[in-house]
Amino acid sequence: MPRFAAAGFAALGLALVGVGALQATVFAPQETVRSSLRDLSRQPAVTTAIGVLEMGGPRVKVTAESADPAATVFLGIGRAADVEAYLGQSERLDVVGYTDEGELLTQSRGAGALPAPSTADVWTVSVRGRGSASLVWPRTAGQWRLVASAGTTGQAPSAVTVTWSGREHTSSAPTFIALGVLLIVGGGVTLAMLWSRGRPGAHVYVEEYEDEGVRV
């Protein structure tokens, strides 16, 4: 019976090492998270809800593209309260998260046209580009929101891509592997000892002692 238990522990150890290896390779968390919104024609300007810019990592890169290469694409990030004051009740598409399949989750809000964001000065950072624009934002204390638009009015660009990076991961792979190795070694040593004691020579040796009445 002890042999079965030792073998079981060793097998469990092997399994844990395997799981650890899988976590460190196949199931390893991604260094960057990239999510997109596409085919946004005739949609209002795209904005991010509070917390979205920080949710996937400490550094975020936002890229917006317009189907019209001559259109001015605008990206701006400002304090959440200021951006909300600018947005008012106007229609927009709020990004509220992302899926594992790489799509940004959105919610439609408000009604009525939004004036072109490039005419306002609530942006702590902003960029304008012909056909496309890109902006990198490091995690910054406070609440921040982004607005992406294209053209002379507050319309959406044709595509928006958000890439978060720099996230520190706490992988459980080392724990699995270390525990697995311990169980393998423990189980293996126990098996070896039991096997050693179970050999015929060993029994004679013990029996001889027993016969001599020395000690067991």
Place this chain on the structure above:
Amino acid sequence: MRRRMARVPVAAALTLSLAASLAGLAACGTGEQRVAATTTDATAHPVVALGQARTILDSVDASLVQGAQVGTAAGFGARVIGPFREITLARQKEDAARKVRPVAPSAVDRVRLLVPISSSWPRFFVAVGSPSGQATYVLRLLQSPSPRSPYGLWAELTMPPAATLPEIAAATQGAALVAPDATGLMASPREVVAHYADLLTRGDASTWAKQFGRNTYTDQVLSTVATDRKHVAGVAEITSQHKPGTEGPFAIRTADGGALVIGELRQEYMVKVKKGGRSVNVGDAKLAALAGGKARFSSYFRRNAVEVIAFYVPPAGQGTITVVAAEKGDVSAVAK
């Protein structure tokens, strides 16, 4: 038989542990990540960050250049507003009437920013700089009336050579706004503007004359009126009235508990020819141009000017109010 029995628990343990671990791994991915709904933090903060102010000032400078080239009000767009816009357009009118090429706006370097803390609109901040080729400093006040309106250059005040700015919190921290009716100062910001208007109108006879220290701007305004009165003595009568403007005042807290107050005044300067008097020449060619090219008048001459003054207002009981910078420009003139 014993060997066969040993394999069963080992295989079972292996299968179970693998299954449990894989199930655990699979549970790690939930399919989507959503942010939780969060209440917006409406705490007051510096109204502009340094980079943001740089972008705004770049746009203002570009608009000034474009406006000077185009030569129309539309050319300045929304980046030139308030008294500065009125004065600039009046100068364009003068230049056009005199057929003089407009002076290109000189670039202003950026020395420091005075940034209030606020969470509402209208908002303003002040950029301190020095026009290229000049030894004096200017205070450029930029105002944004609403969240959807850009900051525009509202006034550009020149500091006299001897003037100094009071100590004010760094732009990254921001300085507290001072309400127009704030107490604890030599006078509230609103009172400062009203009292100074009275001083410029009445001179030393003003009740508030002692509240203000002597300064170049006050002396120039009062002495100009006195000199003009001498010139037209017996022929015409001159009245000069200064009144607080409709906008402002803009005020931020200084490090010593006082305030830097920037206020707008409107001056009406009237020269009335006495009955039976001779006609009077308009000595200043620019003023004559602003009056539609009329270089003489026989009834009256009225000029309207806008003045923007920056005051250092100490805490109550701690000295006199000082003029630290000023801007003045004629915006209209009528000669009859």
